[in-house]
Amino acid sequence: MTRSILLSTALVSLFALPAMAQDKENFAASGATGIKLKVSGQVNRAMLFTDDGNNSDTFFVDNANSSTRFRFTGSGDLDSDTSLGFVIETQIQSNSSTDVNQNNRTTNNGATFTERKMEVYIDSKTMGRVTLGQGDMASNGTSETDLSGTSVIAYSSVEDMAGGLFLNDKTTNTLLPIKVGNVFNNYDGLSRRDRIRYDTPSFNGFQLSTSAGDNGRYDAAARYKASFGDIAFDSAVAYSNDNNDNDTYNGSFSFLHKVSGISLTAAAATVDLDNSADPRDPLMYYVKLGWQTKDMTAYGATAFAVDFGYNEDTLTADDESKSYGIFVVQNLDRVGTELYAGVRNYEYDAPGATKYDDMLAVMAGARVKF
């Protein structure tokens, strides 16, 4: 019942948007005293073809690189320096590309909403921002800086394309209880949690953040972005501790040569496991070379990229995971849309007698934003 009410409310809101937009003048008010409410979101659907070495499958998925979602944000000025606001962001995924697999081609049939952000904040231009509620921990996103323009289909979280698929035993031709998502990880900090977070103001492109979350989680991050002539640079590093347990050190950077459109992106992470009996020493690195141009079509920028991702000690000691792919994204600026396609191969190897088939994934789809 509650779900029905939520769905109805959301649908009524969405269908009412164009009419509300036309009547915007009736709502708008000038000056700094207004409370601003924004509605935004996206639908991101794709077809996913996979070949596990024994069988091929086709899925109709919600692209987990950037899930279908919508959000409401509100803000108002307390005075000339300080504002208050909130964020509510929820996602609705049917057949997430990290859930579907050879045995389960349909997931989340009820298509329920799942929480992403529910937070309030107070923001001072001189003192920084304090945020309370569920949202990004300070370290979230620090493995994922990327200026290639292809992140809707490929970024350092390489498993988002087909993470739910089971690997195939090369010798016996049977599916193993190991998913692609079990052997790749970009160790992108502590994700979204219920927490309190503080961000400093940005000083010449530098910004520091820290947060403390439920179950003793805490982290800290530094971000820097700048332009040097024709070069745009974006970077982040973080330390995080999950449940007073494992220590994660991670970071990423991305260069974009604005004139040529050529970009270079890299990320790396290591985890210091708290359990001394665990022989693993997890490591991840990722590199991507991209090129984007606005001169290929009149619709918007076209972006190409090739990437390579590497993990070791992810599932068992001395295991190795490699992934590489090639991707293209076509922006359609007038309708807030990206068309995309890509091919990715996953390889896994671990000590022991078991030999693993590669997993090939091909995805094509569209992300429509509003």
Place this chain on the structure above:
Amino acid sequence: MHAKIPGRFLSRAAGLAVIVILSGCANSTPIDPEDVSRPDQIKAGPGLITGSEGEFSVEIKRPS
């Protein structure tokens, strides 16, 4: 029988390809990094609902 392609030839071909790409890019329209979609970001795209304004936004005047 396959002819062996020397490594020197491959490296020269790769170098030539890079030069050709860079030459082709020299007069291209610059990319604004603020327009580039970032991972997990839902920066509103212009057009579909709100025209060039991006996010749908209403500003409600506080009662005086």
